[in-house]
Amino acid sequence: MILELLDEMRSMGLEFDEFTCSTMIYACGREGLLEEENKIFNALKAKGYVPGTVTYNSLLQVYGKAGIYNEALSVLKEMEEINCPPNSKGIMPNDVTYTTAIDAYGKAGKENEALSLFKLMKQTFYVPNVCTYNAILGMLGKKSRIEDMMEIICDMKLNGGVPNHVTWNTMLTMCGNKGMHKYVNRVFHEMRNCGFKPDRDMFNTLISAYGRCGSEIDVAKMYDEMIKASYTPCVTTYNALLNALAHRGDWRGTESIILDMRNKGFKPN
Template identity: 30%
Template sequence: MNIVKSFFTSAHRRRCSPALLAKLRPFSVATPEYAKRNYANNVSEYNTVIGSLVAKRRGYLLRDVYDDMMLDGVQPVRDTFHALIVGTMKNSRLQDAFYFRDEMKAMGLPPDVNLYNFLISTCGKCKNSDAAIKLLEEMKKHGVKLKGETYICLLNALAATGRTDQVYAIVRDMTAAGLGLNKFCYAGLITAFKNKTPITDETTTKIIELVKQSKGWSSIDASSDSGENVMMNVSEEELYNIPTAEYIHRRGFINRQLTVYHVALHACADLKSKETMETLLDMLKSDGYSYDAFIVMQAMRCYLHCGDIDSGLKIFEEYTSTRPPTAELFVTLIEGAMVGYTPRGMQLAQDYLEKMNARGFYLNAKMGSDLLLAAAGERTGGYTTANYLWDLMQSRNITPSLPAVEAYHKGLKQREIPADDPRLLLVSRTLDNLMDRFGGRDRFGGRRRT
């Protein structure tokens, strides 16, 4: 890497004005050393790097890559900005999304309707409905014609904050434009009522009502993945922030025909409404459908969050007796069993962690971190489950997330453990490293208190 790039870290570069960067670019001279160590030299190579980061969901690095492009004097093209904004959408980085939008406009590249769809979707992921409305106004101001996808993005983005009035306004606009409601519209309506506060008896009644209404949606009105979305590897479920988005590419995991049921049952688990959930499961059976893995996960979540361990365990055992279990089902059962930290629940979590491990299911960084964060909240008992999870992840060289390590460290400190205990020392060292890496230091340079 040349001397200018190696000296100016991403943090320093962001503090530089465009004028200063322009002055620095002439010093970014290609040398043999630079050619050997630099990762990209032209827009095509930078686009490849960006595409790789987006595919790996490392959106936090996109600003750094863009800064390097500017420092190298490489001019981004429209495809570059599309990839950058898709990357920010996948990682829910709204500030970065608007930054790239502004940079694009400054370079004389006005956003098209597909780009606005990605931006609106990002607003939904970040629960910022006001920003989504401003984007709609911007589209109208610049004469960008809305597509059916745009309306559905807006509907689901507004649903994220429970603004049912705004959601129904979008429905009216769709109807006026001659568009019918499809399953993703009903999914958005259900999400809007789930997120609306305060929660009342109308909430669950409306969810059941909307599921019934959704059965009338016509396949003619059904949207399909656009060429742009397919090219950018963005499914409709991800674009519209449907809870099944992260499982959509898992073969045999979900039945895409059941999107409305997926969203409704996910809402029931969040609302801890066991009665509504059981009503929906009966409706599902009467419609002639069987449970898929995602539906079983939501039923388990609902039962376990309501403190009904027996029913949660029963549906897990029934489903896995006829088909192979998945890591997600184990994790859902284990995490749900720890709700309330009851002796029976913690023992069940420990038992199924051991069963999961014995069957060769490995915890990835996200699953392990989520479970460790949950287990670390145990205030009584021997801290067996949290310790077991930590040891499992250490045995596979997986570093948990900062919040999980922080919570686990706090739990260890609250117990009578010698200051020189090897486990405590390792956790403290890991926490220090994570805080250094992610800026978790106070303004005096010391570690943040936990």
């Protein structure tokens, strides 16, 4: 159907623009028709269509989500190699392009290549946004590179970036899963310094992180702060408390939590 529509447009003398091509790419990408999308795209170029930044960004996002980093790199290389006429808009990668390519590297387990591209992005005077930083943090978190993650947070602040819910959740979850109590404290301190106020979900993450580190005092402190902030505990909160007690082998405490859940009308999952 896409091919028929493109033929109809061509027969009517209509020229393909960025919107036409990027829509075609997204449509094929959603259905997993990457080979078909590639054939159509190459056929359009062979007939004289000159892609722009929007079209290339669409390609990068499709390849990035599919984890096909080699294709994403080829697209990025093609963008940089194109020589456009002086009276046309120059084809250069923008922040969206870089972020998509970095994310693709991360999903492919190529964190060093992603960091190199991140460095190149800053050298070309593009300021990384919170999505770029979160992509880097998520990638480093999978490799437990905590010191590198802390450096990224510092870099983010130096560049005027504001860490968001995803940023802190990524940091706390990774530190908690590895039982890094010192780093959970450090991340929580950074969060407070940035003026970020935890919501109920973030309090649950904090309780869970401290629980995995075996810190009974900090678990109780986070729970008390959550109540003082007028957030009502949910099943996720109780599960985080149970997990903390389980790490200490406190079976009497777990019985108390289960009883409290039932008394408040919560059904254990």
